Amino acid sequence: MSRPKVTIIGAGMTGSTTAHWLAARELADIVLVDIVEGMPQGKGLDLQEAMPIIGSDVRIIGTNDYEDTAGSDIVIITAGSPRKPGMSRDDLLHINAKIVKSVAEQAIKYSPDAIFLVLTNPLDVMTYLTWKVTGLPHQRVIGQAGILDSARMRTFVALELGVSVENVHCYVLGGHGDSMVPLTRHSNVAGVPLDKILPPDRLAAIVERTRKGGGEIVSLLKTGSAFYAPSAALAQMVEAILKDKHLIVPASAYVDGEYGLSGIYFGVPVQLGRQGVEKILEYDLNDEEMAALKKSGEHVAANIKKLEPYL
Numbered sequence: 001m002s003r004p005k006v007t008i009i010g011a012g013m014t015g016s017t018t019a020h021w022l023a024a025r026e027l028a029d030i031v032l033v034d035i036v037e038g039m040p041q042g043k044g045l046d047l048q049e050a051m052p053i054i055g056s057d058v059r060i061i062g063t064n065d066y067e068d069t070a071g072s073d074i075v076i077i078t079a080g081s082p083r084k085p086g087m088s089r090d091d092l093l094h095i096n097a098k099i100v101k102s103v104a105e106q107a108i109k110y111s112p113d114a115i116f117l118v119l120t121n122p123l124d125v126m127t128y129l130t131w132k133v134t135g136l137p138h139q140r141v142i143g144q145a146g147i148l149d150s151a152r153m154r155t156f157v158a159l160e161l162g163v164s165v166e167n168v169h170c171y172v173l174g175g176h177g178d179s180m181v182p183l184t185r186h187s188n189v190a191g192v193p194l195d196k197i198l199p200p201d202r203l204a205a206i207v208e209r210t211r212k213g214g215g216e217i218v219s220l221l222k223t224g225s226a227f228y229a230p231s232a233a234l235a236q237m238v239e240a241i242l243k244d245k246h247l248i249v250p251a252s253a254y255v256d257g258e259y260g261l262s263g264i265y266f267g268v269p270v271q272l273g274r275q276g277v278e279k280i281l282e283y284d285l286n287d288e289e290m291a292a293l294k295k296s297g298e299h300v301a302a303n304i305k306k307l308e309p310y311l
């Protein structure tokens, strides 16, 4: 049986770290693509040379040529500019739309049966653009955001309570930006809802830190944005798809009536398997939670409208 093939477009911080996670877990052969000459080849060779040490038999190459990506099972798009301090994810829209459009157009020519995973920001908008450009069924184009935002919240809760991160389950839905919606009633520690275990002021502080989690890292790094956690989230999605796990995670998916929203990509709980998004789960939300999702959906929809020049 041949090993699955994963192409990662953008061999920068998130792209190359994603390759690292995938290779270490022996999940797939990997093709790293970048516009910069030599860099993806150098990173690919360096990572390949690490494989004897960690005992993984995957093949990793770097390239500037999309022919090398032919027949990929999964194509990951991380190409684009990251945020600088003071920038919102939305500020990247026009810079990254051109890049994402061009890389998606080239990748789909060589991998018409792939599932596309998108990481480039603004996330929900770039995922929508990739769906349009590739012409794929919407179930095969998915954005990574919710696993990351939920992992940030899980981290803060685990640190606050001094419990294992494995006991903490958090669900952050909505657009990947300041309007994201951390669901405190559904999030829990070993089955106990967060709002029953944390005082309101501590819970509010964790929600706020989660919403601003990406910005916190950008202001510390000064050049570039978070990459370890975003790439770990991508690797989890790749594994769920390749192993057909039917794993339920929050991700940016095309909504068609779910949560009262339609026609946009948006952070919702999805079940992931070999065909991509198998279904979207609908939680029982109260009026306040629904209103927050609606507001977040309106924000994403307004940004998707700005894509007109690229469609």
Ligand code: APR
Residues within 6 Å of the ligand: 009, 010, 011, 012, 013, 014, 015, 033, 034, 035, 036, 078, 079, 080, 081, 082, 083, 092, 096, 099, 102, 103, 119, 120, 121, 122, 224, 225, 226, 227, 230
């Ligand atoms: N084709 C291929 N690669 C490209 C192109 C292109 N047209 N344009 C830019 N790139 C590459 C850059 O050369 C760079 O190596 O994309 C890579 C981006 O890497 P970084 O600058 O390190 O950025 P990174 O931190 O990986 O973030 C990329 O993911 O999390 C989001 O907000 C983040 O949108 C940003 C994206």
